[in-house]
Amino acid sequence: MVKQLGFMFLLLVLGTQLHAQSIISYATLNKKQAYIGEPVQLTVSVYTSTWFTSGVDVGNIQIDGALTVYFRSLSNSRTFNGKKYSGVSFYYNLFPNKTGELIIPSLSINVESPKPDNYKGIKHAVKTKPETLKVNDIPMGYDPNSWLVSNGLTVQQKWSTPLTKVKVGDVVQRTITRSAGGTLSEFIPSTAWDSIPGISIYPKRATVNTTKAKTYVSASRTETVNYLFEKEGNVLIPGTTYTYWNPGSQVFYTKTLDAVPITVAPNPDLEMLASIKKSLQKTVEAEVEQEEKPFTILGLSAKNFSIYVLTGLLFLFVVYKLTKRLLRWIKLKRLQYLNSEKYAFKQALSALKQHDSGQFLIKSRIWIKTLDSRYETLSSFAQKFNFENLNDALLKYNQDAFQKKTSANTKVIVHLKNALVQSRKVYLLQDEKIKPNNNKWLNPTAID
Structure with missing residues (x-):
């Protein structure tokens, strides 16, 4: 209580x-x-x-x-x-x-x-x-390299070929799989392969796996080794003992694979022994190199890859911003152009060239208002600035297009076009001359 x-x-x-x-x-x-x-x-x-x-x-x-x-x-x-x-x-x-x-x-x-x-x-x-x-600390008398804590351990082994028909030069593959409950694959120690006279040993890279359920976790480790038999006679594959500590019962347990005796028969064809040995050694070296090789992405280290990705993203962001500004500037310039005197004049000439007197009348008035808002028509503009050539061209065009109710002939249209271009040029030059000098002060101070 x-x-x-x-x-x-x-x-x-x-x-x-x-x-x-x-x-x-x-x-x-x-x-x-x-x-x-x-x-x-x-x-x-x-x-x-x-x-x-x-x-x-x-x-x-x-x-x-x-x-x-x-x-x-x-x-x-x-x-x-x-x-x-x-x-x-x-x-x-x-x-x-x-x-x-x-x-x-x-x-x-x-x-x-x-x-x-x-x-x-x-x-x-x-x-x-x-x-x-x-x-x-791990209890005294137990090897830290083989230490394992588990609720239960199962050990299985298999051989690639029957062991009753082994001869010199044969390669026999042995696979040992350990499954342990209540632990992770990181804690299952590797198997120590004992050296055996007359046999070369070539371990392969182990395969590990961890399985997690809602209330339980287990792991497995599968190890494979190649035995190359180099001498005839009787050999003994030593037994292997695995020890683990069960935290539930607080007791040490062992699992043992018994020793395996093998009789190796002679083989008259020993020329291939050296090549087999060399091939197995290359396989082991390749696996070791792969294990030691640092993790890369597209041939780059994770750090360098991250730097390239961030740099690329920054570059794309800058390009996006600049493109957005450029498009906005182009849109503004386009809008300014569509509202400009130059565009209005171009539209008027286009209507004139197409022999469309109605559209020319509309477009020419738009242009004049854009050029100088004080004038409503081409005639008033021509009279104000004494553009006699333009007055004459307009008179002939009006006679052909409106009084005769026929399309103006090409000669009249070309005459009017040239008169418009010349008159606009003269007007713009005069307008440029009378503009104030922007380099002067808007509010000059009197000098004593």
Whole structure:
């Protein structure tokens, strides 16, 4: 009873009181000490006196000195100090990978929960207290290179060919597969291959795999080795023993593959032995080189690839911005051109060239208004500036196009076109001369 009251008090101290709304968060371990590779259950729980209006975000839990495996979350309820709380618990397995004191840091949990008299969720960030796990050294007398913690271990082996018909120069492949429960593939040690007189050994790269279910994790490691038999006679493939520690029963267990005797028959054709040996050696060297070769993307290291990607994205962003500005500038210039006197004059000449007197009348008035808003027609413009050639051309064009009600002949049109071009040129030159000098001050100061 005293222990229960003490635990309840600890939970209430860890809780965060916010305006009569209580949020409690804590982390617990199912054991206080463990060996390297021994799974330790970490449970992270958070409770509220009301309810959660959105999912609880625990974040990515990373612990220095251990591998972390997330399993599941479970909604539940608990009673604290006589009051019922709704909550959710997150279950993890920690696998220590070095000895010493392992610190599970304070975890920040983001939640949304309303006040008791409201329904709108309020964001809160609550923290758990740090926890400590003692990671023990491997017991004396056990090889650290073959250390394994597992709930159970199965060992299987197979041979590529029958061992009753082996002769000198033959290559026999041996495959050993170990499946271990309650651990990760990173913690299954490699097999130590004993040297055997008269046999050359060529190990291949191991294949590892980790399988995770909702409440359990298991792993496997498959290792293959090639035996090249170089001498005739009787040889013995040594037995192999695998030892593991079962954390549930707190007992060491062993799995043994018995020794295998083989009689190697003679082979008169020994010329191919050297080439086979060379080929196997190249295979081993290629696998070792592949393992040692750094990870690359398109022939680049991850760092250089990231730099190229970021540089490319920056370049594309700059190109996009410049293109956007260029298109906006082109659009503005196009709009300015469409509203310009030059474009209006071009449209008027186009209508004139097409022998369309109606359109020419409309387009010429638009041009005149654009050129000088004081004038409504070509005639008034020509009279004002004494463009006799333009007056004469307009008179002949009007006679042909409107009085005779026929299309003006080409000679008249060419005459009018030349008169328009010449008159516009003279007007623009005069207009340029009377423009003020922009280099002078707009408001000059009198000099005494």
